[in-house]
Amino acid sequence: MQEALGRMLLVSGPSGCGKSTICRRLLTDDRVVFSVSATTRPMRPGEVDGRDYHFLSAQEFRARRDAGEFIESAEVHGNMYGTLRRPMEAALAAGRVFLVEIDVQGALQLKSLEVPGIFVFIAPPSMEILRERLAGRGTESPKVLERRLQKAEDECRERERYDHVVVNDELETAVNEVRRIAGLETGPVAGLASDGAIR
Numbered sequence: 700m701q702e703a704l705g706r707m708l709l710v711s712g713p714s715g716c717g718k719s720t721i722c723r724r725l726l727t728d729d730r731v732v733f734s735v736s737a738t739t740r741p742m743r744p745g746e747v748d749g750r751d752y753h754f755l756s757a758q759e760f761r762a763r764r765d766a767g768e769f770i771e772s773a774e775v776h777g778n779m780y781g782t783l784r785r786p787m788e789a790a791l792a793a794g795r796v797f798l799v800e801i802d803v804q805g806a807l808q809l810k811s812l813e814v815p816g817i818f819v820f821i822a823p824p825s826m827e828i829l830r831e832r833l834a835g836r837g838t839e840s841p842k843v844l845e846r847r848l849q850k851a852e853d854e855c856r857e858r859e860r861y862d863h864v865v866v867n868d869e870l871e872t873a874v875n876e877v878r879r880i881a882g883l884e885t886g887p888v889a890g891l892a893s894d895g896a897i898r
């Protein structure tokens with residue numbers, strides 16, 4: 700059997716630290732595959748089933764969870780979310796980097812399950828800058844924003860439990876640092892030819 704050469708890269712941190720921004724940049728590399736989570740929450744305008752999430756009914760989610768299809772699952776704001784096992788196995792077997800963008804709760808759950816992966820905590824340069832960025836994104840009401848900042852302080856205390864901490868000050872520097880950690884700074888991942896075939 701072909702040995703799995705890929706690796707799992709978990710990008711985590713508090714809301715507004717820059718997870719999505721950094722993951723979007725990493726995904727310009729075709730050696731990187733994004734983990735599309737399953738969720739029971741309703742689809743938002745502009746979202747695409749299978750691209751943003753796999754949107755499932757609560758019944759289907761439970762059935763698939765009970766069948767062991769998720770490596771982790773969690774309830775967030777009354778909806779269920781889970782990371783699918785099969786795409787992870789396929790990506791790793793193909794020697795690709797399986798990129799999981801995940802909140803701190805989910806990452807620590809995976810860490811405690813000893814899921815093999817590189818756990819990267821994206822830290823804001825300061826709480827003031829995090830506040831500015833979250834406010835600048837303009838996607839949360841002032842009340843939700845305050846709640847997220849409060850939570851962010853607790854989450855930042857968990858950074859010691861990660862394998863690496865990358866401070867997202869200058870974006871380009873942070874992206875390059877994550878690339879280096881994942882072994883993506885040069886050439887293809889060992890074992891994966893540039894055409895994607897495994898040799």
Ligand code: ADP
Pocket residue numbers: 712713714715716717718719720721832833835836867868869870871873
């Ligand atoms: P998350 O996915 O962790 O919630 P986002 O990627 O949405 O965070 O980033 C939050 C906001 O901060 C976005 O408006 C994004 O454009 C901005 N941002 C992210 N990284 C940087 C950076 N290094 N410098 C300045 N602004 C940034």
Ligand code: 5GP
Pocket residue numbers: 736737740771772773775780781782800801802804805806
């Ligand atoms: P949203 O519904 O806004 O897309 O995501 C809400 C929250 O669910 C975010 O904090 C996000 O990180 C988290 N989330 C998304 N997918 C997963 C997943 O597969 N597992 C876990 N544990 N959390 C997830």
